[in-house]
Amino acid sequence: MNRYSLCLLWFWLCIPATALSAQVQRDEAKTLIVTTWGGAYEAAQRQAYFAPFAQEAGVEVRLKAYNGSVDPLRRSGPSGGGEWDVLDMTEPDALAACAEGLLAPFDPRSLRPAPDGTPARKDFLSGAFLDCGVVHLVYATVLAYDDRAFPGEKPRTVADFFDLQRFPGKRALRRQPIALLEWALLSYGVPISQLYDLLSTERGMTLAFRRLDRIRDQIVWWEDGSEPVKLLERREVVMASGFNGRFFNARVNDDIPVTIIWDGQFLDMSVWAIAKDSPSRTLAESFIGFATRAENMAAFAHLIPYGPTRRSAIARIGLHARSNVPMLLHMPTAPLNLRRAIRSDSLWYARTEAVRQRWFRNWLAQDKGS
Numbered sequence: 316m317n318r319y320s321l322c323l324l325w326f327w328l329c330i331p332a333t334a335l336s337a338q339v340q341r342d343e344a345k346t347l348i349v350t351t352w353g354g355a356y357e358a359a360q361r362q363a364y365f366a367p368f369a370q371e372a373g374v375e376v377r378l379k380a381y382n383g384s385v386d387p388l389r390r391s392g393p394s395g396g397g398e399w400d401v402l403d404m405t406e407p408d409a410l411a412a413c414a415e416g417l418l419a420p421f422d423p424r425s426l427r428p429a430p431d432g433t434p435a436r437k438d439f440l441s442g443a444f445l446d447c448g449v450v451h452l453v454y455a456t457v458l459a460y461d462d463r464a465f466p467g468e469k470p471r472t473v474a475d476f477f478d479l480q481r482f483p484g485k486r487a488l489r490r491q492p493i494a495l496l497e498w499a500l501l502s503y504g505v506p507i508s509q510l511y512d513l514l515s516t517e518r519g520m521t522l523a524f525r526r527l528d529r530i531r532d533q534i535v536w537w538e539d540g541s542e543p544v545k546l547l548e549r550r551e552v553v554m555a556s557g558f559n560g561r562f563f564n565a566r567v568n569d570d571i572p573v574t575i576i577w578d579g580q581f582l583d584m585s586v587w588a589i590a591k592d593s594p595s596r597t598l599a600e601s602f603i604g605f606a607t608r609a610e611n612m613a614a615f616a617h618l619i620p621y622g623p624t625r626r627s628a629i630a631r632i633g634l635h636a637r638s639n640v641p642m643l644l645h646m647p648t649a650p651l652n653l654r655r656a657i658r659s660d661s662l663w664y665a666r667t668e669a670v671r672q673r674w675f676r677n678w679l680a681q682d683k684g685s
Contacts, residue, residue, distance in 0.1 A: 345374050347598050349401040350381035354541040355564035355619055360403075363615035364606045372601060382538060383408060383491070385668075388417040388590070400593040401602055406450060407664030409586040413447035414665070419589040421448050425600045429627035430609055438609075443624045448588035451607055452615075453622040455559040455647035455656070456494045456581040459543070462572035464553035473579035474502045476554055477530055484553030487546045490536040492675040493664075494556065494581040497657050499526035501579050511660045515667075524678045547573050559647050560619040567638050577652045583659040584624070620645040 349365065351357045357378070369376045379399055381387065385408050391398055404412065412418050423444045426435035436444070443450040458476050460469070470482050476498065488495055497510050500523050505513060513519035527534075535552050537543055543557030544565045559580070565571040587606065589599045605611065612623040613631035620642055623629055632642050643649060647656070664671075 346377060347374055347401065347595055347602055348377045348379055348399045349602070350379050350399050350403055352382065352403065352540050353380055355561055355568070356540070356558070356621075359560075359615055359618035362618060363611055364602075367611070368602055368605045371605070372598070374598065376602075382540070385412045385415065385417065388412050389415070399590050400595045400599040402588045402590060404448070404586050404588055406445075406584040406586050406661040407659070407668075409445060409448050409588050410661055410665040411668060412588070413445065417591055418447035419591050419593065419596060420446060421588070422600075423449065426604055426607055429625070431627070433627065435607075438626050440624045440626065445586060445588075448586040449603065449607065450584040450624050451587050451612070452585045452624060453646075453648055454583060454585060455652075456489075456556060456583065457559045457562065457647075458498070458554060458556055458576040458579070459547065459562045459573050460554045460576065461547045461550060461552075462574055463550070469574070470554065470576060471578060472576065473498050474504075476576070477502045477526060479530060479533060482553070485533050485535050485551065486530055487535045487537050487543050487552040487555035487557075489556055490538050492671040494657075494659075495527065496520070496523040496671070497581065498556075498579055499523040501657070502526055507655070507657055510657065511663050515663070520674050524674065527678070544571065544573065547571070559645075560621050563620050563645055567635065567640055578655045579657055580647055580652060580655075581657045581659060582647055584661070585621075616642060616646075620647070622646045622648045 347368075351360055365376045365378070368374075381403070383405060388402075402409075402418075409418065421444070423436055423439075426449070428434050429438040439449070458470075458473065460482075462469075464484055465482065468481070470476065470478075475482055476486065496514055500510055500513060500519065501507065503522065503526065514523065535546060537546065537555070537557075540558055540561060543555035544561050546552045547555055548565070548571050559575060562573050562575050565573045587603045589596060589603070593599055607625065609625055609627035609631060612625055612628035615621070616623050616628065616632050617634070617636045623632075632646075634640065635642050646652070
């Protein structure tokens with residue numbers, strides 16, 4: 316299964332689309348609990364998915380905050396299904412949770428065909444169907460900077476993020492060993508094609524954390540996806556990692572002077588999955604079917620620049636719903652933005668979680684403030 320094709324193929328695909336009319340299957344349950352990541356992402360989901368589904372199905376959709384990892388599912392135990400029904404997870408987390416038996420098996424036959432009748436299996440990009448879910452979008456973790464902090468020369472590369480002499484100031488990073496290890500090696504000049512081979516060795520991990528040592532005293536850690544924009548806006552940091560859609564929203568909708576560095580963007584996928592012990596599984600399947608209709612995926616992409624994984628949805632992407640900015644240009648999988656992209660190796664992430672976390676915890680423990 317080639318998941319990288321999700322990132323490489325979607326931008327040039329164009330499939331004719333026609334109107335789709337379908338009724339969402341009713342479930343005896345009247346409440347659906349869905350995890351979401353907050354901020355501009357959640358706002359777009361509310362408009363494109365949650366509110367329309369609640370109205371069409373005649374149910375209440377309740378949201379629960381989620382910031383990633385498999386730990387919340389693990390902590391819930393065998394009776395944890397009552398806490399949530401549908402989960403919006405990163406692909407590595409979904410693979411790990413599925414392997415641990417925390418998610419329900421997923422049947423692609425539950426999804427609607429494309430508007431022109433193309434079966435879902437042929438309409439979704441290669442690699443979209445997992446044993447326990449369906450990949451519904453491509454997003455990127457990127458680096459960005461405050462324009463006001465650099466009136467002259469601007470940072471353009473991952474190496475610039477680690478250069479405190481040319482670009483002094485605090486940096487914000489997510490408090491997780493996700494993307495930052497790849498960026499650390501990339502700043503040395505390690506080819507993108509060799510990152511995961513090197514990170515699979517003790518030498519590679521040592522080099523990565525040695526590079527992070529270089530900026531240790533200037534790091535401000537964040538955990539919630541809304542924090543990087545706030546830190547940049549308040550001028551508490553001059554550069555930050557974060558999700559490309561959040562930075563786009565800050566610039567286009569909120570007029571915050573934030574600029575994305577596309578060099579080394581870290582491409583990943585989001586997965587709709589169902590908790591194994593969900594008491595509303597039929598309703599959860601109906602929601603995923605609704606959220607993956609071509610017109611609804613396109614409606615979401617008009618609000619925030621994350622790339623849908625359905626060909627018939629890609630063909631419908633046009634202008635930003637508010638500013639009329641062409642959305643395809645701001646997608647992480649736009650051709651210009653892909654030139655130096657890092658494709659997340661989801662299987663590597665799923666298999667190395669314990670090792671990565673141990674290295675990261677030990678490194679944090681060396682910090683006087685930890």
